Amino acid sequence: MSYETKRLIEIRQGVLSKNDQLAAELRSRFHAAGVTVVNLLSSPGAGKTSLLEATMRAMLAECRVAALVGDLATDNDARRLARSGGLVRQIQTGDMCHLEADIVARHLADWDLNQIDLLFIENVGNLVCPAGYDLGEAARVVLLSTTEGEDKPLKYPATFATADAILLTKMDLAGPVGFDRAMAEENIRAVNPLAPIIATSARSETGLQEWMAWLREQMQARHKGTKTIA
Amino acid sequence: MHELSIAYNIVNIATKAAQEAGAEQISAVHVRIGALSGVVADALRFSFAIAAEGTPLANAELIIEEVPVVVFCPECRAEVTLPNPRLFRCPSCHRPCGQIVHGRELELVALETP
Ligand SMILES: [Zn+2]
Numbered sequence: 515m516s517y518e519t520k521r522l523i524e525i526r527q528g529v530l531s532k533n534d535q536l537a538a539e540l541r542s543r544f545h546a547a548g549v550t551v552v553n554l555l556s557s558p559g560a561g562k563t564s565l566l567e568a569t570m571r572a573m574l575a576e577c578r579v580a581a582l583v584g585d586l587a588t589d590n591d592a593r594r595l596a597r598s599g600g601l602v603r604q605i606q607t608g609d610m611c612h613l614e615a616d617i618v619a620r621h622l623a624d625w626d627l628n629q630i631d632l633l634f635i636e637n638v639g640n641l642v643c644p645a646g647y648d649l650g651e652a653a654r655v656v657l658l659s660t661t662e663g664e665d666k667p668l669k670y671p672a673t674f675a676t677a678d679a680i681l682l683t684k685m686d687l688a689g690p691v692g693f694d695r696a697m698a699e700e701n702i703r704a705v706n707p708l709a710p711i712i713a714t715s716a717r718s719e720t721g722l723q724e725w726m727a728w729l730r731e732q733m734q735a736r737h738k739g740t741k742t743i744a
Numbered sequence: 745m746h747e748l749s750i751a752y753n754i755v756n757i758a759t760k761a762a763q764e765a766g767a768e769q770i771s772a773v774h775v776r777i778g779a780l781s782g783v784v785a786d787a788l789r790f791s792f793a794i795a796a797e798g799t800p801l802a803n804a805e806l807i808i809e810e811v812p813v814v815v816f817c818p819e820c821r822a823e824v825t826l827p828n829p830r831l832f833r834c835p836s837c838h839r840p841c842g843q844i845v846h847g848r849e850l851e852l853v854a855l856e857t858p
Contacts, residue, residue: 520771521765521767521856523761523762525757525758525853526853526854527851528852529750529850612746642746645782646781671780672782675813675829676780676844703840704832705831708842708843
């Protein structure tokens, strides 16, 4: 064969394989330490921080809760969340449109994971980019607020299809903004027939019990998993 | 823009592979992108041209194979291809199916030299 011959160089590698590998390492660390990690995705302004604050406050009564909060430049969200009494750290994301596994690993480097039962990762407000990046989480939860369009699930099928649970947020505003819940659920079901849909409001605490019950299920599933392996 | 960082990843992996294979220039890059990968083909082509500048991949053609969503249908007990990524229903029995088998791919498959 001459060196001038056209050649095919096989690669067959995931474009995000570096991130996937780091995420797998994180996942086994979380598993070993007994931490259940929940990655929260939504568009900007869907009420992630308010819901997380209410959730952390309530869950702290029964377990050790922490949060990594992706925020563009300010530490407002982190400060708000710290009021709940949980362990909170901000990730300054600057102009990044999503979090990656190495950023997560760096930000919890000095945390003792054995002292945490439930860790939330509040991703960057964006319904496109975060979907492609595994952060080592046990579950991915997508929020859809009543103030957004009911058609969001159809516009962002990649994000909604891969969610383990979908939270409708700001249900207290459903009436005033004319939110069509049946239509929103129909659109969610079109791209994700399996994930539970939980209607919540951080303000009125609607659905908080159901959401917490789902979180407990995730934590129990972790522990069962540990036992089976051990 | 998300596709630009994806494009840089592709260029980095490909440049390393080209060097290891002793190829000084690459004429085509084959990738597979799933309908649920969150990557838009046109945006990726545009970003790739920028990311490839000044590398052995400059002027290489980006050849994209789009991978449709394939789900497992428990009723048909088979993997079925969805004609529309916005409707997770089995095309033969019309049952809702949420178990994704393919469609999240974002893979660098191969390089071609001139
Ligand atoms: Zn079927």
